[in-house]
Amino acid sequence: MSRATPYITILLPALALWLTTRESPLAAYFRYGLYLVIFYRVTFPMIEALYLWNFVWLKGLAGPKTPSLIFGHMANFYLKECNSMYNEWEKEFGLVYRIRSSFNEPMLVLMDPKGVSHVLNNGDKYGRSEATKQALQAAFPGGLFVKDGEEHRRQRRPINTAFTVTAVEELSDTLFDLADQMRETWQAELEGLPSQSDIFNVSRRIQVLTTDAVSRTGFAYSIADSSGPISDLLDRLRGLEDNHFTVLLQLILNKLPFLVNIPNPATRKWKTLWNELGKVADDVWENGVVNKGFHSKLLEAIGQEQRDLAISNIAGILFAGSETTANIITETLHKLSLFPEIQNKLRAEVVSFREKNGGVITYEDLCTSTTALPYLDAVMKEALRVLTSVPQLSREAQQEDIIPLEYPITIDGKTVTEIHIHPGQTIHMPTRDGVNTTPRLWGPTGKQFIPERWLDGPLPDDALNIRIPGHVLTFGDGNRLCIGRSFAFAEYKIFLSTLIQHFEFGLSSREEEKEIVFHLTGPTAKARVKGKEQDGAQLPLTVKWLAT
Numbered sequence: 001m002s003r004a005t006p007y008i009t010i011l012l013p014a015l016a017l018w019l020t021t022r023e024s025p026l027a028a029y030f031r032y033g034l035y036l037v038i039f040y041r042v043t044f045p046m047i048e049a050l051y052l053w054n055f056v057w058l059k060g061l062a063g064p065k066t067p068s069l070i071f072g073h074m075a076n077f078y079l080k081e082c083n084s085m086y087n088e089w090e091k092e093f094g095l096v097y098r099i100r101s102s103f104n105e106p107m108l109v110l111m112d113p114k115g116v117s118h119v120l121n122n123g124d125k126y127g128r129s130e131a132t133k134q135a136l137q138a139a140f141p142g143g144l145f146v147k148d149g150e151e152h153r154r155q156r157r158p159i160n161t162a163f164t165v166t167a168v169e170e171l172s173d174t175l176f177d178l179a180d181q182m183r184e185t186w187q188a189e190l191e192g193l194p195s196q197s198d199i200f201n202v203s204r205r206i207q208v209l210t211t212d213a214v215s216r217t218g219f220a221y222s223i224a225d226s227s228g229p230i231s232d233l234l235d236r237l238r239g240l241e242d243n244h245f246t247v248l249l250q251l252i253l254n255k256l257p258f259l260v261n262i263p264n265p266a267t268r269k270w271k272t273l274w275n276e277l278g279k280v281a282d283d284v285w286e287n288g289v290v291n292k293g294f295h296s297k298l299l300e301a302i303g304q305e306q307r308d309l310a311i312s313n314i315a316g317i318l319f320a321g322s323e324t325t326a327n328i329i330t331e332t333l334h335k336l337s338l339f340p341e342i343q344n345k346l347r348a349e350v351v352s353f354r355e356k357n358g359g360v361i362t363y364e365d366l367c368t369s370t371t372a373l374p375y376l377d378a379v380m381k382e383a384l385r386v387l388t389s390v391p392q393l394s395r396e397a398q399q400e401d402i403i404p405l406e407y408p409i410t411i412d413g414k415t416v417t418e419i420h421i422h423p424g425q426t427i428h429m430p431t432r433d434g435v436n437t438t439p440r441l442w443g444p445t446g447k448q449f450i451p452e453r454w455l456d457g458p459l460p461d462d463a464l465n466i467r468i469p470g471h472v473l474t475f476g477d478g479n480r481l482c483i484g485r486s487f488a489f490a491e492y493k494i495f496l497s498t499l500i501q502h503f504e505f506g507l508s509s510r511e512e513e514k515e516i517v518f519h520l521t522g523p524t525a526k527a528r529v530k531g532k533e534q535d536g537a538q539l540p541l542t543v544k545w546l547a548t
């Protein structure tokens, strides 16, 4: 279907309907003319799309039965535990199969390493869908999340310079300060209690921490310390929950993306956030990028850009950088609570290293050296592999193409090593419970959280076929590879090493809060208490102060 079809779908029938109320012969003449145009521009493309979806696209490729003609498999996607359905499907259909979106539209699920690499490294052939672009445009107008091709590359260049390994090292003092402030606050809350422990909603606290990490280092501004509305706006935009209504809305928006432009409460919140961030950026640009004890590498780097564009990218980075890191640190704390032996081993390594080094752990020890704290490094690698906060990457084919595969599959009874793709085809590449953990690539323990796999000998040969640094898809690949990788590594290691030295984590002592599930909320996976999912994202853990 062409990009104009959705507009025509609504406008032409409305016009034809209106003409039926007119009596004149001219109106009748126009009406019949319109019927012809409607058939040609609306009915015919719809019939064509239904034909292609049912008889041409991904023809012969196996996949699970569609539970609903309207929702396809999409309702499961949003309403079940994050990516849990991929575990079942993979057992039956392997690394490459077909699922269905609304109205039976076929979608390719791709976990074959060569295929994934082909899609992500051919940005000109595979881009964001029109629906995703429109939604991103409403939130970050004109910014790098929305753009493709040369304009995307042009906007990425200066932002990249703010997140190089050297730039991150320069910013690391701020991260150490934040970690220290967090330790002091938590200590003050727990020290006076008889058991020196309490139940904390860890996800909320870590979210505040990582948002401040990006805002202080990126924009020379502390969102947590400010009394302005930014923090509240971020909370409200992050907390948007999925239910049957929002799933239906998303499916409608997928087919008629222009509807995103109709004013609604979410776009108004985005606009207010954009205005507030604009005020902060103007203030920093006016007073110099080094002020209030913070140094904004990012504002320095994109300061030369057009103001509005720079603000869109600031808003985007604030989201991309804070949610993701918060979720992975939070989920690690949950895993350490479930597996005290991993927690104790990690604490023993960090505490003993600190004691041997005069009570100090530096950025270099944590992030540059590969030998100083090997178990912490292994825990981080395993967390990035299993607890992936961006659970899947999606692309839409912009042109006809052939995707090559590492492992042969069967289509219509024939063994093949490639798939024919038609323009418009959506491709889902699951990371969580997908490429990062599938037993086909990672062996029988692939789904489990075992940091030792990074220390005890080589990874399985099939996992090494994922030809991305670290052999995981957590940060994507190709032209949209995550810009903030080094920053995320630094945050993870600085915050986790501080927490683990001074606090012990356990499941909540309240029986009804012990079982935690992870649900897709917005673009990331967030913790919720089983049975209290409607209360939104939270991770209650028992946190005990250790007077070490």
Ligand code: HEM
Pocket (backbone or CB within 6 Å): 144, 145, 156, 214, 316, 317, 320, 321, 322, 324, 325, 328, 388, 389, 390, 393, 394, 473, 474, 475, 476, 477, 479, 480, 481, 482, 483, 484, 485, 487, 488
């Ligand atoms: C563990 C933490 C993080 C994870 C798992 C993560 C994951 C990702 C992924 C998967 C993408 C690619 C999306 C796609 O291909 O469609 C991405 C892009 C991006 N990330 Fe991250 N990210 C993390 C941390 C950060 C941080 C700390 C920042 C910055 C402060 C950041 C900034 C960005 C930006 C700007 C992009 C967009 C790149 C583009 O479109 O060209 N990320 N991230």
